[in-house]
Amino acid sequence: MGDQGKIQFILCVNDKRELEESKFYISRLLVPERMRTELTVIEGASSMAAGYNCGMAQSDAKYRIYLHQDTCLIYPEMLNVMLDIFQQNASVGMLGVVGARRIPENGMAHSAWDTGRIDTNCKPLELNYQSDVMKQGFTVVEAIDGLFMATQYDLPWREDLFKKWDFYDVSQSLEMKRHGYQVAVPYQPTPWCWHDNETSKYMHYEGERRIFSQEYQDIRPFILGNVYSYHDIGAQILDEFGDEVFRLVDCGEMEVAGQLLKQYHTLLGSKAELICLENICYVRQIENHLGCRPPFYGDGMTSQELLQNFREDKFLVKRIEYGDRNAVRQLLAKHHQGMISQVAVFGIAVCYAKNRDKVMERWNGKKG
Secondary structure, eight states, rough: OOEEEEEEEEEESSHHHHHHHHHHHTTTOOOOOTEEEEEEESSSSSSSHHHHHHTTTTTEEEEEEEEEEEEEEEOHHHHHHHEEEEEETTTTTESSSSSEEEEEOOOGGGGGGOEEEESSSSSSSSSOOOOOOOOOGGEEEEOTTTTTEEEEOOOOOTTTTSSSSSSSSHHHHHHHTTTTTTTEOOOOOOOOOEEEEOOOOTHHHHHHHHHHHHHHTSSOOOOOOOOOOOOOOHHHHHHHHHHHEEEEEEOOHHEEEEEEEETTGOTTTTOHHHHHHHHHHHHHHHHHTTTOOOOOOTTTHHHHHHHHHHHHHHHHHHHHHHHHHHHHHHHHHHTTTTSHHHHHHHHHHHOOOTTTTHHHHHHHHHHH
């Protein structure tokens, strides 16, 4: 049965800064009466499934939330809604925020999401697969995305099959189905999660997809033959391109680096650092266009310093969007120290804030 008064958060982590940001949002959640929460962090996991099994074994909680380290829980009331659904629907074994009502025969559920809602760093900045028809509380789906997976029943994660970082979520969805439980996505008047992720790596995707397709033939005849091809040569070329961009930034040639990034924008999809550098160059262009005087954003920084600084500023801008007053004070302090211009704040909001007007309204209100 598990401890019905306990909610456990489980995260597999290899980036402590992402973890700290995720923990910040967890700390802002409203905890239901007579409930308590605990956080389990798994470092050095060999796979997501293995890490989640390890985390599950460390607590007797009935309710568990398996969370990507780059997922931030932005809806304070979500725990109450989650518990209401679980406690009123014993047949629902697992909840997600994005899902597919039917997994396609190629097994690639991520290309078939049709239910749910989420804030994201990808354009557009919100994915919304909801309609008024879904307002009944939740929609039953066949699979959910692994960025957020909440359970009220424990089933082993199939680490015997999935030894990397793909298909553990779709697999667990079908394990719930095999055991007679429903998987569902709640109706979200406002998104529960912000996913701070602009890229996905598919190096081992096809191998895991074939394992998945073979294992779940009892669900439907998933395609066993080759579906997806990962191009090592393309990845190598992108790495070499990235090295050149970093070299230019480290030499102070930001404008040249920006021109290269703009020219080859369509190639950047699997390299998060290059997407961030492209956004930084965009912020600098706005500063120049609106008449700011040098130094522009990031002048004098190495590429790694610049990326680290930009990530911190992005986090502050997002915290402002989601109502954290202290973040406004922190960003204003950087502004008064000459570390960031008001125009740069606007530029970062354009890149990452779904509601940039709200960010600037709160910034100017505090500034005034």
